[in-house]
Amino acid sequence: MTVQAIHKRASLAQSNARRDAAHFINGTFTAGSTNRGWDNHCPVDNSVIGFVPEGGKVEIDQAVSAARAALEGPWGRMSVVERTDLLGAVADEITRRFDEFLEAESLDTGKPMSLASHIDIPRGAANFKMFTDIAKTISTECFQTPTVDGTGAINYGVRRPKGVIAVISPWNLPLLLMTWKVGPALALGNTVVVKPSEETPLTATLLGEVMNKVGIPKGVYNVVHGFGPNSAGEFLTQHPDVNGITFTGETRTGEAIMRQAALGLRQVSFELGGKNPAIVFADADLDKAIEGTTRSVFSNTGQVCLGTERIYVQRPIFDEFVCRLKQAAETLRLGRPEDPNTNLGPLVSLEHREKVLSFYRKAVEEGATVITGGSIPEMPEDLAAGAWVQPTIWTGLPDHAAAVNEEIFGPCCHIRPFDTEEEAVSVANSTRYGLAAAIWTESLSRAHRVASRMEVGICWVNSWFLRDLRTAFGGSKTSGIGREGGVHSLEFYTELSNVCIKL
Numbered sequence: 001m002t003v004q005a006i007h008k009r010a011s012l013a014q015s016n017a018r019r020d021a022a023h024f025i026n027g028t029f030t031a032g033s034t035n036r037g038w039d040n041h042c043p044v045d046n047s048v049i050g051f052v053p054e055g056g057k058v059e060i061d062q063a064v065s066a067a068r069a070a071l072e073g074p075w076g077r078m079s080v081v082e083r084t085d086l087l088g089a090v091a092d093e094i095t096r097r098f099d100e101f102l103e104a105e106s107l108d109t110g111k112p113m114s115l116a117s118h119i120d121i122p123r124g125a126a127n128f129k130m131f132t133d134i135a136k137t138i139s140t141e142c143f144q145t146p147t148v149d150g151t152g153a154i155n156y157g158v159r160r161p162k163g164v165i166a167v168i169s170p171w172n173l174p175l176l177l178m179t180w181k182v183g184p185a186l187a188l189g190n191t192v193v194v195k196p197s198e199e200t201p202l203t204a205t206l207l208g209e210v211m212n213k214v215g216i217p218k219g220v221y222n223v224v225h226g227f228g229p230n231s232a233g234e235f236l237t238q239h240p241d242v243n244g245i246t247f248t249g250e251t252r253t254g255e256a257i258m259r260q261a262a263l264g265l266r267q268v269s270f271e272l273g274g275k276n277p278a279i280v281f282a283d284a285d286l287d288k289a290i291e292g293t294t295r296s297v298f299s300n301t302g303q304v305c306l307g308t309e310r311i312y313v314q315r316p317i318f319d320e321f322v323c324r325l326k327q328a329a330e331t332l333r334l335g336r337p338e339d340p341n342t343n344l345g346p347l348v349s350l351e352h353r354e355k356v357l358s359f360y361r362k363a364v365e366e367g368a369t370v371i372t373g374g375s376i377p378e379m380p381e382d383l384a385a386g387a388w389v390q391p392t393i394w395t396g397l398p399d400h401a402a403a404v405n406e407e408i409f410g411p412c413c414h415i416r417p418f419d420t421e422e423e424a425v426s427v428a429n430s431t432r433y434g435l436a437a438a439i440w441t442e443s444l445s446r447a448h449r450v451a452s453r454m455e456v457g458i459c460w461v462n463s464w465f466l467r468d469l470r471t472a473f474g475g476s477k478t479s480g481i482g483r484e485g486g487v488h489s490l491e492f493y494t495e496l497s498n499v500c501i502k503l
């Protein structure tokens, strides 16, 4: 995007900044019946940007009923071609209203528009386009089965939509991660009730307008705002008429949702937290490793589930690596989302900043050497109330330290030296998480060898966040349950029945 385009978007954001959210139930926007809600704060300066209604059992009941009716009505009767044509139109409409989505996402999260315009919003549209292709090319297995009378039988699989899907999404990449679930769910014939994060209600609401504009039947896409426990999130995941629950968020929340999903034995698909390692071997191309690791640690102010929070560097290049990553971190510019020179926005909220700062303090207590950062930066007066935090690098922590084992979800990392490949693999695999890893090496055989030993769902070699949406995506250990993406999404979003025909 050009600098002029970013400035145009910036003025758009400033001229029309207040946004109230609404539930979107059965094709209609509504404030709901609870008379409860909360002020939505922009983390850039903590200003109030709008009001969000809190949904209760009534709204969840209405949304699930609407989703069920749509499944049994026009949506359920549509051919896959009609359905996917409509979803292609959703993608086109997101692209047409790109500026509005960009503005909404930046208001909610404070993330730089230069980032959201390259990643969040285009991926929001791509998530609809990609799964329409998959839905049109579903194949199932077929067996010719011998029988004792010699006539034989044919067995073949039929995939049907799973039904009403509950989508519980987080705040770090709100549109991207929500549509990553809604795209395949709808393409494969399901209907959805979305409970977006309480921190980021706007793009899910805006998507309701898009659904109506392109003619998606009412009840297919529903949004109910609220919190988790004893609020819309819990009511939705406990609802007896929900057939499957897909969730992205913290591992602890996943445990709570799994308990809720046990009522009625609903299937779950979970994309959870991570404490992702990067391993930098002495034979790595150091320029590329520094560039890639700078992105993997600090992008989106460290609020990326796939981001790197632990770096293991082979001893001969350790000092140089630390020095160069420090230089890279110190050139990152914190600033307003609309400023094209901004590299980092604030954290999503003051509450989340308090969590990140508690790790900053704990790391020092546990013996860290602070290479750079470690506290709240000085910001201009108009931004001082925002959720700003310094990009931070530590060395010297013991392997059992909290900052080396717990997900922090901030712009920070710990760097530790290693000597042998065996040691690197062992420490990289040493946490309870298993989401992603990055390996930096110029040796092809080492790359294959080490990648195959990483206990993670996705392992990058000499890159980071290079995503092909057809590939399996998910986490191992406590980082997730199941895989989504490409044909792997079929496993969760459809029921596979076998048909046996005696000839």
Ligand code: NAD
Binding pocket: 168, 169, 170, 171, 172, 177, 195, 196, 197, 198, 226, 227, 228, 229, 232, 233, 234, 237, 248, 249, 250, 251, 253, 254, 256, 257, 260, 270, 271, 272, 273, 274, 304, 305, 306, 407, 409, 435, 475, 479, 480
């Ligand atoms: P979170 O778990 O706090 O909240 C996620 C969603 O769950 C929110 O909508 C919240 O309201 C809802 N929720 C909370 N308690 C609930 C309950 N008991 N029942 C139903 N819903 C409930 O996560 P977050 O802070 O929004 O997001 C950050 C986390 O998400 C990090 O741990 C990050 O690693 C993870 N994440 C993982 C992936 C992945 O692909 N694996 C991607 C992005 C983020």
